[in-house]
Amino acid sequence: MATIRQVAMRANVSVATVSRVINNKGYVDANTRKIVLKAIEELNYVPNSVAQVLAGKKMKVIALIVPDISNPFFAELAKAIEEQARQKGYTLFLCNSSEEEQKEFGYIEVLKSKSIDGIIFATHHLNEAMLDHCRDLPVVLMDRAWIKQSLNKDTFVISARNQRGVQLAIRHLLEMGCRKIAHIYGPQQVITARERRLSYQKEVERFSWYSDSLMAPGYFQIEGGRKAIQALLKKHPDIDGVFVGNDTMAIGALKGLHQMKIEVPHQVAICGFDGIQMTRMMEPELTTIAQPIEAMGKKACQILIDLIEGNKKPKQHIEFDVQLIVRGSTKRR
Amino acid sequence: MATIRQVAMRANVSVATVSRVINNKGYVDANTRKIVLKAIEELNYVPNSVAQVLAGKKMKVIALIVPDISNPFFAELAKAIEEQARQKGYTLFLCNSSEEEQKEFGYIEVLKSKSIDGIIFATHHLNEAMLDHCRDLPVVLMDRAWIKQSLNKDTFVISARNQRGVQLAIRHLLEMGCRKIAHIYGPQQVITARERRLSYQKEVERFSWYSDSLMAPGYFQIEGGRKAIQALLKKHPDIDGVFVGNDTMAIGALKGLHQMKIEVPHQVAICGFDGIQMTRMMEPELTTIAQPIEAMGKKACQILIDLIEGNKKPKQHIEFDVQLIVRGSTKRR
DNA sequence: ATCAAATGTGTAATCGGTTACACACCGTGA
DNA sequence: TCACGGTGTGTAACCGATTACACATTTGAT
Structure with missing residues (x-):
């Protein structure tokens, strides 16, 4: 060279x-x-970028830390971010934390020593120590964030309107004629999972059929969704609709219903959340509350780059609207 | 700091x-x-890594260039490579080429200037110019590679036994009673897609029912698979089995058959190729020829690191065995 | 007691860029 | 003619590490 x-x-x-x-x-x-x-x-x-950085220039690299890149939601997110970053002359460092707090901590260490310019963080291990660890590094939090706790810091958050999404889902199921709607929820330390569960409760607790035992954990995993629906139906054979906390679990729930020879949507209707591409491949196709994954990723990237280059002061919290996409898994006529 | x-x-x-x-x-x-x-x-x-690199140390970063990270095959591969890299003290740079040769070229430029230590490359744009562009950078080629053309260079290749996999698939379909087996193939400039198509032909051309029109292109895409199966059945309504060039297209084919109200596996049996996790989620579950994705990723990473650190001289070409996984989409009894 | 080898530490050059500062030249308005 | 601001270019310090080399001290063998 x-x-x-x-x-x-x-x-x-x-x-x-x-x-x-x-x-x-x-x-x-x-x-x-x-x-x-x-x-x-x-x-x-x-x-030589390395020499340029040592002399004070930017590395022009941003990092994305996700819990699991083989989860389609994060894969789609990563793709959108990567695309946007490249257009702005940045390269993307991908980090897979496997949901482990220790790995995330380690990554931040490495990223700082490598003079990365900023981080987009999708985690639920967000705490004071972690934020402190990121000091003097621009950070944008995606999807799962302690919004309240982080706002006093120099932290930026991108999220979706979870509560509104749940509302759309429940009302749609009711309109489709469901009279007993269960819920499969994700890990409760994950802010979005908790938000969705609480919103579900808020929407349905006014009905006489409601009971806390209509909620079961699915851990945001396919297999968890499958087991959850089967446990729910054992307890409440008259369940005729289920709102599932994310699409991955909804895919599992659909499988579980198939195994029990229960027809979807005629006996039980299913509505998921996230809007990943895979929902279109299932049979029947899954109704879901779609987040604008691509737009959210691009925005996160845009904000991070604004922060890095210091041209403008972005808003601290941007919330994206969600959209009900009606498909076969809830269409009863 | x-x-x-x-x-x-x-x-x-x-x-x-x-x-x-x-x-x-x-x-x-x-x-x-x-x-x-x-x-x-x-x-x-x-x-400070940057200063260390300038003073002659390694950056301890490797890059993975994939055509599409939202394709589950590559997401699973990326995860395996990342895991292995991290264990060896390396960080992974993820690059999404969107199948565009120009982007790949641009990435190599950037990666070199950032003093990346090595590249794992999954592309079909492999040519003299590209390899030359990578000179004095360790490179491992994954999955799609011009094996012959690259072996004279200092290039290393990881691949799967495609031909054997196709053999397993076809023989399994025959055993299951299929008497007219079609094939949906991927883009022919992609070495693996071509290998699989040629192997299919080799396996079935001895049968009286065989004709070239039993092959249709699906472009390695879900939608391509869906359209291909519908076109094939229009031409040959008596097709009772289909070997699909990858799982993504097989998922699409399954969907296409559903739409035509054709029962799987009783009327038409389907066998895919790759072994991505998503095949287990479909209804019925998809029979497939599984590549050991995780093992291949780990090996590629291991070889690259050996090259970088120069401790040992790895083999130039490692071929992994594949495995027939029989599931509902071909089980006829 | 003597000397070589082993041990412990510091100075300064180096990696490949950026940039403050110095200097020289030019044209122009007073 | 002089002074001054705009141009054009070079020198050398600096970023934060590594490391060759020099030098001092200790250890151990004879």
């Missing part, structure tokens, strides 16, 4: 001049510029 | 001594070491 000194030598100028040409900064004679550019071309010179 | 000089100052030693302590290299008095470690602890010092 050629260095700036080799380019300077070949063009018969100083390194400062070459640097000025590269960065389009300061005065350079038109002819000198031409000669330097020719030398750069001939030597196939590309500035 | 504290620097090595601040640590040296606080411990009343020179930077060289601090460096020796950090790297466990050279002679350091036991007591001095203790004092230095205390200073490091107190200042919360972490060596």
Whole structure:
């Protein structure tokens, strides 16, 4: 790899001049510029980012920390973020925390030492210690966030309107004729899972059929969803609708119902949450509350880059609207 | 962030001594070491990777270039590679090429300038120019590779036994009683897609029912698979089995059959290829030829790190065995 | 007691860029 | 003619680590 000194030598100028040409900064004679550019071309010179960073420039790298990249929601999110970052001249560092707080902590350490410019964080291990650990690094929190606790910090949050989504889901199920609606919820330390469960309760507790035993945990996993629906139906054979806390569990629930030879949507209707692509592949296709995953990812990236480059002060909290997508798993006529 | 000089100052030693302590290299008095470690602890010092790289150390970062991270096959692969890399002290840079050659080229440029240590490459745009562009960077090719063309270079390839996999699939379908087996293939510039199509032909051309029109393109996409099966059945209503070039298209084919109210597996049996997790979620569950995705990812990572650290000379080409996993989509009794 | 080898530590060059500062030259208005 | 601001260019310090080399001290063998 050629260095700036080799380019300077070949063009018969100083390194400062070459640097000025590269960065389009300061005065350079038109002819000198031409000669330097020719030398750069001939030597196939590309500035060494590492040296540039050491000298004070940005690395132009942002990191995305997700709990599980093989979860389609995060894969779709990662894709959107990556796309946006690349367009802005940034490269994406992908980190898979496997839901382990210790790994997340370790990653932040590594990322800081590598002079990463900022982090987009999708975690539920968000606490004071973690935020403190990120000090003087721009951070955007996605999806799962302690909004209240983090707002006093220099922290930025992107989220979806969970409560409104749940409302849409429950009302839709009721309209489709459901008279006893169960809920499968995700891990309660995850803010979105808790929000969705609480909203479910709020929507249905006014009905005489409601009971706390209509809720079962599915751990945001396919298998958890399958087991949960089967346990629920054992307890309440008259359940005729289920609102599931995310699409992954809904896919599992659909499978569980198939195994029990229960027809969807005629005997039991299912509505999920998230809007991942895979919901369209199931049979029947899954009704779901779609988050604008791509838009959210792009926005998160945009905000992070604004923070890094300091041009403008972004809003601290942006909430995206959700959308009911009606498909076969709830269409009763 | 504290620097090595601040640590040296606080411990009343020179930077060289601090460096020796950090790297466990050279002679350091036991007591001095203790004092230095205390200073490091107190200042919360972490060596700056960027400076270390400039001074000749490795960045300890590897990059993975995939065509589409939201494709489950690559998501699972990425997860395995990330896990392995992290265990070896490396961080993973994820790059999504969107199948675009130009992006891949651009990524290599960026990665080189950022002093990445090596690349794991899953692409079909592999050509002389691309390989040349990667010169003096360790590279491991995954899954889709011009094996022959690349072997003369310093290039390493991980692949699966495609031909054997196709053999397993076809023989299984025949055993299940299929008497007219169609094939949905992926993009033919992709080596694995071509290999699978050619192997299919080799397996079935000896039968009287065989005709070239039993093959249709599905572009490795869900929607492509759906359309392909419908087109095939229009031409040949007596097709009773289909070997699909990857699981993604098989999911689409299953959907297409559902729409046509054709029962799987009784009227048409389906066998896919790859072994992604999602095949287990479908109804019926999909029979598939499973590649050991996790093992392949880990191996690719291992080889790359061996190359980077130069401890041992890995084999240039490792081929993994595949496995027939029989599930509901072909079980006829 | 003597000298070589082993041990312990510091100084300064180096990696490849950026940039503050110095200097020289030019044109122009007073 | 002089002074001054705009141009154009080079020198050298700096970013934060590593490490070759120099030097001092201790250890151990004879």
